[in-house]
Amino acid sequence: MLGLAGCSSSGSSGGGSTSAGAVASGVASSTDTVAASSPTGTQIVISDFTFAPSALTVSPGQTVTVVNHDSSTHTVTAGDKSFDTGDIAPGKSGSFTAPTKPGSYPYICTIHQFMHGTLTVR
Template sequence: MPGSGAPAASGTRQAGAGGESPSAAGSVSIKNDAFTPQLLTVKAGTTVTWTNDDEEPHTVTSDANGPLHSPGLDTGAVYHFTFTAPGTYTYLCTIHPFMHGTVTVTP
């Protein structure tokens, strides 16, 4: 979340195994209790897809009041979110709070 408040973002909030990825331009793998890449930079309008490649469930959840709120993602499940506004979005796994990631959205 940027320092001037939470930016607007719209989510194609989908979770489930398989399925097609919407206009994939950014992707994050969840494996070995880590988000890879941990730091991702994309342009506004980009849909980012998180895929759980781990053997245990994980979440993608914004720190504070951000827009990311995935359900628990089992192995093979995906979560999509479209970032519509520039800013810095930090997130974590609520099941494993030591797991952190950041998406920086540029104009």
């Protein structure tokens, strides 16, 4: 464990474990296609240092919107740099273009490298 968390500028608010935003926003209540472990769509939402969905399937070359609902700046950056939103400030959104080559593309937030997700192109 290297102490990479150098961003001490973001004020230590101390872990206030507010149970405010229960993420139970009933995402998949549709009864038809339940089995999809990697939902299709064009949007990734960041909140509480988590990408949602953590695995997303998109079409080749599709524009994917990334919405940052967190209180910290984040990025969505492919491990092979094939896509990158750059910094997305809190409350802002960004976008990137999915690779045109089908495959599985792990990505991270370059600021918080423990944050990771997977984009699947097919």
